[in-house]
Amino acid sequence: MSLPVRLAQPQDITQLIAIERSAAQLFLQQPAWRFLADGPVMSRQQHADFIQHQREWLAESASGEAAGFIAILPQQQDWHIAELSVAANWQRRGIGRRLIAEVAAQAKLQGAERLTLTTFIDVPWNAPYYQRLGFRQITAERLSLPLRQRLAEEAAQGFVAGSRCAMEFTLS
Template structure:
């Protein structure tokens, strides 16, 4: 179940992010990072407590540890460590054919609004480009400010229902069945260019 947690917008698509940026370097995750990711996601999810229809997500399930370890094994997970060492954010993805699908992206509450979400997206899109993939995909809430509007600001586009492939349609159906239909969700995609940067850091 994908419901990316707060990584608030800090710029516009095609331009460098504005505002304060934390002094950390995004790096590929290692297996030692995996046990820390569920707690980080739980911390980030507390932002949903401010939305009555989604408040249950603040105490809901998080991505299973096995999903993180599989993503790390596929070299499709990135983390944002603080200068002191603890992780401030992560993005877990998985390759599907010519797509790299974001399963979860979370930034800890203390680090939200400081550009980490955009930098994590940049890592995903750059990796997809280097691997010769065609799209980065995800599913998210349509009207939650740090969900679809944030991804749109980074260059992601809404995938209309009529254009959904079987994989994305199945993900949305599963999310609907697990109770995520209280607020509309959608699939989004980023068409990976053959050259040049993807998402600006």
């Protein structure tokens, strides 16, 4: 299913928060990461900042139901995917793939060289999913400073060393 994707608007923020909370429920299936199901999500202010800078997109149904969103941060020649979430009732329908495709097209138009993200290595809908979409894990020696900092921040937040990785998708 390919839903239309548009830039998110301030009036979407409540739905965006609900999407991320819904998506996080998948972590109940992962004993080591169950705490994430009830963990923090992006704040209203974070969403407002992404929206103000036109860096957040929303997939929605013809009836206006928000299905998923993607938020990005430009970093040097990269667009970093800060968050990609698909509501539980919309998962496994290609929404995440559609959101990434939209962002990849926009990034390429604006001269970005690659998409990057950080994610869990062993969670099936994280690194293995992104690999199926064409992302590749970035080796430690090739990590940019912003990605090194992001992974260090994640470790400081309590993520076990070696559980996360950075990945890239080249836009050529």
